[in-house]
Amino acid sequence: xxxxxxxxxxxxxxxxxxxxxxxxxxxxxxxxxxxxxxxxxxxxxxxxxxxxxxxxxxxxxxxxxxxxxxxxxxxxxxxxxxxxxxxxxxxxxxxxxxxxxxxxxxxxxxxxxxxxxxxxxxxxxxxxxxxxxxxxxxxxxxxxxxxxxxxxxxxxxxxxxxxxxxxxxxxxxxxxxxxxxxxxxxxxxxxxxxxxxxxxxxxxxxxxxxxxxxxxxxxxxxxxxxxxxxxxxxxxxxxxxxxxxxxxxxxxxxxxxxxxxxxxxxxxxxxxxxxxxxxxxxxxxxxxxxxxxxxxxxxxxxxxxxxxxxxxxxxxxxxxxxxxxxxxxxxxxxxxxxxxxxxxxxxxxxxxxxxxxxxxxxxxxxxxxxxxxxxxxxxxxxxxxxxxxxxxxxxxxxxxxxxxxxxxxxxxxxxxxxxxxxxxxxxxxxxxxxxxxxxxxxxxxxxxxxxxxxxxxxxxxxxxxxxxxxxxxxxxxxxxxxxxxxxxxxxxxxxxxxxxxxxxxxxxxxxxxxxxxxxxxxxxxxxxxxxxxxxxxxxxxxxxxxxxxxxxxxxxxxxxxxxxxxxxxxxxxxxxx
Amino acid sequence: xxxxxxxxxxxxxxxxxxxxxxxxxxxxxxxxxxxxxxxxxxxxxxxxxxxxxxxxxxxxxxxxxxxxxxxxxxxxxxxxxxxxxxxxxxxxxxxxxxxxxxxxxxxxxxxxxxxxxxxxxxxxxxxxxxxxxxxxxxxxxxxxxxxxxxxxxxxxxxxxxxxxxxxxxxxxxxxxxxx
Numbered sequence: 001x002x003x004x005x006x007x008x009x010x011x012x013x014x015x016x017x018x019x020x021x022x023x024x025x026x027x028x029x030x031x032x033x034x035x036x037x038x039x040x041x042x043x044x045x046x047x048x049x050x051x052x053x054x055x056x057x058x059x060x061x062x063x064x065x066x067x068x069x070x071x072x073x074x075x076x077x078x079x080x081x082x083x084x085x086x087x088x089x090x091x092x093x094x095x096x097x098x099x100x101x102x103x104x105x106x107x108x109x110x111x112x113x114x115x116x117x118x119x120x121x122x123x124x125x126x127x128x129x130x131x132x133x134x135x136x137x138x139x140x141x142x143x144x145x146x147x148x149x150x151x152x153x154x155x156x157x158x159x160x161x162x163x164x165x166x167x168x169x170x171x172x173x174x175x176x177x178x179x180x181x182x183x184x185x186x187x188x189x190x191x192x193x194x195x196x197x198x199x200x201x202x203x204x205x206x207x208x209x210x211x212x213x214x215x216x217x218x219x220x221x222x223x224x225x226x227x228x229x230x231x232x233x234x235x236x237x238x239x240x241x242x243x244x245x246x247x248x249x250x251x252x253x254x255x256x257x258x259x260x261x262x263x264x265x266x267x268x269x270x271x272x273x274x275x276x277x278x279x280x281x282x283x284x285x286x287x288x289x290x291x292x293x294x295x296x297x298x299x300x301x302x303x304x305x306x307x308x309x310x311x312x313x314x315x316x317x318x319x320x321x322x323x324x325x326x327x328x329x330x331x332x333x334x335x336x337x338x339x340x341x342x343x344x345x346x347x348x349x350x351x352x353x354x355x356x357x358x359x360x361x362x363x364x365x366x367x368x369x370x371x372x373x374x375x376x377x378x379x380x381x382x383x384x385x386x387x388x389x390x391x392x393x394x395x396x397x398x399x400x401x402x403x404x405x406x407x408x409x410x411x412x413x414x415x416x417x418x419x420x421x422x423x424x425x426x427x428x429x430x431x432x433x434x435x436x437x438x439x440x441x442x443x444x445x446x447x448x449x450x451x452x453x454x455x456x457x458x459x460x461x462x463x464x465x466x467x468x469x470x471x472x473x474x475x476x477x478x479x480x481x482x483x484x485x486x487x488x489x490x491x492x493x494x495x496x497x498x499x500x501x502x503x504x505x506x507x508x509x510x511x512x513x514x515x516x517x518x519x520x521x522x523x524x525x526x527x528x529x530x531x532x533x534x535x536x537x538x539x540x541x542x543x544x545x546x547x548x549x550x551x552x553x554x555x556x557x558x559x560x561x562x563x564x565x566x567x568x569x570x571x572x573x574x575x576x577x
Numbered sequence: 578x579x580x581x582x583x584x585x586x587x588x589x590x591x592x593x594x595x596x597x598x599x600x601x602x603x604x605x606x607x608x609x610x611x612x613x614x615x616x617x618x619x620x621x622x623x624x625x626x627x628x629x630x631x632x633x634x635x636x637x638x639x640x641x642x643x644x645x646x647x648x649x650x651x652x653x654x655x656x657x658x659x660x661x662x663x664x665x666x667x668x669x670x671x672x673x674x675x676x677x678x679x680x681x682x683x684x685x686x687x688x689x690x691x692x693x694x695x696x697x698x699x700x701x702x703x704x705x706x707x708x709x710x711x712x713x714x715x716x717x718x719x720x721x722x723x724x725x726x727x728x729x730x731x732x733x734x735x736x737x738x739x740x741x742x743x744x745x746x747x748x749x750x751x752x753x754x755x756x
Binding site: 185 | 597679724
């Protein structure tokens with residue numbers, strides 16, 4: 001099976017962009033559909049094992065929450081100075097993980113990072129599941145879960161309203177908005193792929209279920225125009241949203257007066273940490289999944305390498321923030337602030353602090369080595385360390401700042417109880433159960449988006465539907481792709497679509513101007529008089545390409561010499577509708 | 578099995594995005610109005626080849642986003658000053674700097690609703706039945722093929738002439754779809 005071919009080096013080039021192709025192994029559109037959907041039809045044995053393990057941890061979570069509701073939050077290890085402990089640590093940990101998905105889908109989309117298409121679906125799913133886990137913790141931490149609606153502005157018989165000056169209430173709005181927008185963004189991205197699943201479904205139940213969720217999508221370009229506008233705007237709104245959410249989470253700490261929390265660096269520091277931990281979790285999930293699901297040709301080493309570079313960048317930013325906190329503690333001259341930071345590194349919780357530093361600052365530095373960051377095994381281990389380190393970061397921030405507060409007589413040492421541990425482990429069960437179900441029933445890769453970034457998806461690519469790496473001439477890569485002969489007019493065209501196509505765009509070389517219509521549009525005067533336009537059809541084509549550039553897309557300027565047998569005179573008003 | 582249903586229109590299949598692009602230019606220039614292209618992914622620039630106008634989604638999102646932010650601020654101002662005035666941390670009732678985060682979040686939330694539900698509304702989705710789904714060939718639109726459909730209700734539609742036009746655009750196949 002070609003699914004198990006694991007290219008460790010990218011051979012295929014994108015002939016239009018002259019870069020390493022994002023999809024390797026010479027796949028066609030159909031190969032993409034089959035490779036992604038294959039595992040949905042035939043679940044891997046590993047899936048059942050992973051699902052069963054996850055499900056048992058989810059059971060543990062249910063048990064812990066059930067006992068908590070029965071007994072109250074006294075079953076946890078909170079004590080008097082450390083009133084915010086395990087649940088808030090877990091909340092911030094999960095919310096942080098939930099940031100990579102929207103970063104990948106929104107910010108990388110706005111920056112036109114096409115490599116995002118292979119990983120954004122799984123990362124967005126991960127985001128949603130991580131935010132679900134995160135929302136669990138404040139919910140159960142309030143103790144009386146059934147009164148949670150007090151946090152919402154609902155008219156009630158007590159005539160009370162929430163306090164909108166509290167960062168905790170901002171958090172309610174930020175995280176629930178984030179969850180809703182992430183879910184909508186994910187679902188909108190899923191609609192075309194659900195249509196694919198509907199159209200290839202073999203069983204009735206799948207046809208009906210995928211069919212309902214695909215909403216009757218029929219790939220209409222009149223729909224795509226609105227769809228793309230909506231997607232772009234969702235990305236544009238989700239990008240500031242993702243930055244605001246973790247900033248607001250950091251306000252929970254930074255707005256208080258407690259030394260160790262009361263710092264202006266918190267919002268950017270938390271956002272960098274969130275992206276850092278989120279990408280680590282994406283690697284943790286996708287490195288095994290790309291092998292189990294046979295997705296190595298779409299999630300290539302290059303994709304892993306790009307993610308590793310983001311981890312290196314954000315990990316170094318986090319390291320800088322750790323250093324800056326110490327600098328400010330010293331520079332402020334505030335004895336309480338200085339005490340907290342010395343206590344953090346060398347006090348009772350010194351072990352937690354140094355686990356955090358070694359996992360978050362030292363581990364990512366291995367990524368400087370190209371050999372290491374192109375090795376999936378190494379990256380997997382690194383990502384686990386980063387996950388552990390980022391959990392400890394939240395533990396250090398929360399617990400070390402609280403356990404030695406202003407009054408030495410109330411100082412205490414926080415120790416988690418068994419129920420603290422089972423709730424944390426159980427939340428991983430919830431997360432992985434949801435992820436397993438996602439991987440089982442939904443396409444893990446955004447098929448339509450991956451197809452859209454392949455070179456043959458570009459309407460200027462006049463080659464065959466066969467992929468660039470397997471062109472009929474046997475030539476590969478940027479020098480050998482030839483346009484094949486089934487051109488729309490049936491005129492045999494032998495045009496090199498190699499990397500020089502880029503130069504052609506800039507220079508406006510005549511022979512390939514029809515390959516790049518944008519170019520033809522820009523330099524239509526040139527195209528009209530050049531010697532290669534001797535064929536009438538060529539001229540008509542250049543004119544047709546020119547037409548959309550003119551503001552009202554109604555009157556074609558010079559479509560004259562074309563077969564008028566079937567070309568009716570275009571009514572200008574109709575065309576606009 | 579009474580009488581034969583009337584045709585919905587003609588469906589032409591293409592193998593590549595480039596073929597579809599050029600075919601759309603021809604159909605556009607032929608002056609059809611009730612027609613569409615169906616692709617597995619958005620083919621960039623196809624709206625120009627089809628002569629479509631831009632989307633109005635941005636206006637919907639702008640209106641929804643600003644109303645969300647406005648309503649969000651109004652909610653906070655009204656509850657904090659009129660419905661339930663409480664002095665908290667010696668702040669004025671209308672402590673507007675503290676209202677910024679929730680105002681922002683609600684603006685984004687309603688803007689996102691505008692984008693998603695506006696898109697679905699303009700596209701008239703969900704629409705679980707469509708005549709094109711009667712074609713077996715059409716199922717490949719979501720996999721690897723590109724289609725143009727021209728509806729029979731188009732005033733320029735003529736079964737023979739329209740078919741000839743589509744065949745001349747290099748279609749791999751042209752078929753009639755039942756309504």
